Amino acid sequence: MNLPPAHAGGPLVLTHGYFLTDDPVEQRIMRPYPPLGLLSISAWLDRRGLNHDVIDTTFRSVDDVVAELARLRPRMIAFYVTLMTRRTILGLVRRLRADPKHAGLTVVLGGPDARYNAGDYLDHGIDILVVGEGEETMAALAELDPAACRDPAVLAGIAGLVHRGGDGRPATTPARAHLPRLDDLPRPARHRIDLAPYFNAWRQAHGETSLNVSTQRGCPYTCNWCSRAVYGKSYRRRSAGLVVAELAELSARYAPDMYWFVDDVFTVNHRWLTDFATALDAAGLSIRYECITRADRMTDEVVALLTRTGCKRVWIGAESGSQRILDAMDRRVTVEQVTAMIRAAAAAGIETGTFLMLGYPGETEADILATRRYLQAARPDRFTVTLAYPIRGTEFHDAVANHVTGPAFDDGSDRDNRFPRSYGDRYYAQALRYLNHAAAVDRAGAIWHPRAVRHHLAVGLARAGMWWHRRFSPPDPGSPEGTAEHG
Template sequence: MQASTNPSQSSPVAGSSQVSGRPSVLLINPPITHAQRTGPLGPIIKNLYFNSPPLGIAYIAGLLESKGMRVRLMDAAVEGFSPEETLEKIISWQPDILGLTSTSNFFCNAIELGEAVKNAIPEITTVLGGPHVSSQAEQAMAQHCFDFACIGEGEYTTLDLVETLADQRDPGSVEGIAFRRDGGIHQTARRPLIATLDDLPPPARHLLPLEKYIAQPNDGPYLPKMAMISSRGCPFKCIFCDHGTYGNTYRSFSAPRIVDEMEELVTRYGARDIAFVDSLFMISDKRVRGIITEIHDRGIKVHWTCTIRANIATRELLAMMKEAGCWRVRIGVESGNQQVLDFIKKEVTKEEIREVARSAADLGLHPKAFFMVGHPTETEETIQDSIDFARSLPLTDITVQINTPLPGAPQFEIFRSYGESVSDNLEDYTFWQPVFIPQGLSREKLEKLFRKFYLSFYLRPIIVWRHLTMLRRPSDIPRYARALALLFQRFIKTRVDAVFHTSQQA
């Protein structure tokens, strides 16, 4: 698609002159391919990628709806649509504007869908958003199936762009986008971050198939479980985080607005458990106390979980959270080696982590910890330190991922100085397979330590006992069976199959 060199005469997007009046907008989370669903990471995709709705596009839809626009949402991934089925539905709906969201590892899915749509409906206007394009706009816009890129927070940028296209005005006036013009990629000024999040309408969850989002198998006995976001941005400087979408400036919804949304999830959608999926729920004692006070004042009875920081949480605050309905806290640990923690700029100590995990366990908050292996300065010894540290903590669950230098994260600029990049294929950037091998390690050794981490943590009587104490009803048993099946399929069967395949090749 070629850009117009004279914006005063036409839009830089071919066919966008048909986007007039009140355009219809379809926002879509692209489908997962058959190869991805049935490949080695199929169990991970099935159990971990589809446990909560795409709130980013739901927030955009909520704002567009509030302005009287015709908008639909499609989560083709959770619906189980094939790329062909997704295309058929888009053709039948005939939207004027198609918005696609994408992370780095599923960028190829967005490209595949974008190309198919453009071939079938050449006049449609396509807009790409999400974390990947926010840090890699020029590279993403090299794909001619995308007419515009929405960079950073998408709500007001999308609204502005849709209104501009409807009025057939020059999109160069829209902040926070990229598009082709005069043979090159033109990027407008970055749109300021939304200062007052309370101005945003709630995400349009009613446009999504909420019954199809299934909580992780070890994610608690209180169902239905729903996700919500109470803040955006993070001021901390961890080198593995990409802040391209929400930035480093911390902004929070007000406590009344947060509890308004909690009430809506309970009364309208029947939620029994709410997962706060913010990058940083606990930025301060004061903020958390304000939310707790609002929950108590309204008498809301709902279970909830959140991520905490070990250097902010206190036993007193955790006890207040427990009384207000919190049943689990998640702790971003990342490493059990203090030198690694310092290098990745985590700004916590092992003793702070140990103390908060102990307090959470004592209070019955079933602490879960997040670890990563394969940091730039990682060695076999430091990974073993993490394994030993995790086993020494009174944790109920862990999530361990393989460090993945994402475009836009600070470590992306330096990681090649500390080891070897073994894949430039964005599909591999899943956090579940190595794309970077630190010096002194091999791919085989890193994968072996990754498996060892999970198996040596979970295959212990104490972990079985901790989970048995969480059983509430017979229906919990299939959920735990699913968790065991995932553990077996990902870390035992995969290894056996690999060994068998290698022996057959010999």
């Protein structure tokens, strides 16, 4: 049977290629959220009257998605790609390329992993990369016919792209300006996907549901391990009244028990936070939420505003309990500030969390022990520990680039990058155990409680392991591991 090529009138498909079944860390903590960035692009296309489909892969299998794409036979498929999903998406693209039903398919990639890896993606079968903010650029691509998608002269006229030029080499078009007013964005098209699996997963794991909301884009800070591939160092925010209107709509439609504000620094603008509290009061809306922020953007007044607006959990970034390491990271915050603000939030009845990173260049055991002292003083309810890995495009990566090794581009991601660290893999495994059990000792209360005794023994064994591997294991490049969350 002769089938027409995939591009002869098929739809545009937006998807993200994240599969929960491939993520053991998420399966353990089970806090999945809808693909908010993709749904924002979908809403923008809807506003422009551009027909498209959205495939949410989170709770599906690769084979199931391949079967649906065979049914839809799209002319264009656009993936939102992160360093976590690179390998899976490229594997899926290979399958599509090998299937005659998808002859002529245009494959587009956007998201945080696209900008600084554009050449590698082009070499692995991707036709076009969207760099930066995606709404307007994706709308421009959606309006093209299939032939135009392969015409370098046409693509050269669309800002915010990387594609193959007429000479076959990567060609970058002028950068697209950020949307000046986030209030002009439509609300994410959550109606295009089924939220029930997310809520069910939350209920089974935590006994409550949660839904993600974005109020801002970008971060004005300069932490040198953090990627700013999409929004740069910009900071833009939706008006508090529009955010509250969206929350009211979501509460009426889905009634989530909690909200998760995905913003990098929720309390960066104190005036906005005051407006947010006023708008919630005016709407008669009561919510519960968690957010992330920085200690230097926290004060006693901000803590009071968080309490007033329904904050139940605040994550305050630390990354290390060593001021020397914080300064090397260009964190622009002190250990004392972080400690004080975690304690202030806890005193106000807000659950607290903090982020830690081990293995940053130049870190020594003294810095790890300082991190232990920070946890002991701050006493957060939860913390996560990540082994440092350099992301392409960051100052951290630039500093170690000549020494970075890793798997083939399509067989891993920046999370798998290796670089010379102070100690070997086995040492850091013991350091992770040490911090985990030491924090558990703090929470156990009575020193002779059986649980406390077990953790004390584990702390001693971990410290012995750190000593042993510091003395006898070579300081080879470490292999970054997944984030561990402790609560």
